[in-house]
Amino acid sequence: MTAPQTPTTAEELRGAGLRVTAARVALLETVRAGDHLGVDALASGVRDRVGHISVQAVYEALHALTAAGLIRRIEPAGHPARFEGRVGDNHHHVVCRSCGVVADVDCEVGEAPCLTASDDHGFSIDEAEVTYWGLCPGCSTGRTT
Numbered sequence: 001m002t003a004p005q006t007p008t009t010a011e012e013l014r015g016a017g018l019r020v021t022a023a024r025v026a027l028l029e030t031v032r033a034g035d036h037l038g039v040d041a042l043a044s045g046v047r048d049r050v051g052h053i054s055v056q057a058v059y060e061a062l063h064a065l066t067a068a069g070l071i072r073r074i075e076p077a078g079h080p081a082r083f084e085g086r087v088g089d090n091h092h093h094v095v096c097r098s099c100g101v102v103a104d105v106d107c108e109v110g111e112a113p114c115l116t117a118s119d120d121h122g123f124s125i126d127e128a129e130v131t132y133w134g135l136c137p138g139c140s141t142g143r144t145t
Contacts, residue, residue, distance in 0.1 A: 024061050026049035031065070071083050082102055098135055099136060105130075
């Protein structure tokens with residue numbers, strides 16, 4: 001018995017109802033290979049893979065990929081949007097107040113207590129977005145020396 005094959009990026013795009021283009025393939029792969037990258041870094045990564053692409057085209061493709069659920073957009077307060085390939089789970093983020101680095105933080109193991117609001121106001125809650133703020137190890141070390 002053979003293990004199921006992982007779909008290609010092109011197959012994922014088609015499965016999400018999106019037209020397959022070299023730029024979309026490169027962008028999705030760049031987002032997934034990166035670590036909470038902003039638009040400029042993503043545009044540079046796509047250019048490294050396929051050549052010229054306008055920033056506007058990157059924005060349009062990011063919008064399409066986000067709407068299709070293939071990537072996730074996060075916007076920590078006071079920071080530009082970042083994009084990640086980790087979707088479909090209810091994870092959160094920690095952001096360094098000094099350098100702006102972003103890292104994933106998993107929900108508590110077991111029940112998702114972050115989905116239990118003190119007052120849901122009648123909403124059927126299916127996702128919570130929590131952002132933890134602090135100093136990353138590099139910035140914490142820099143302040144103590």
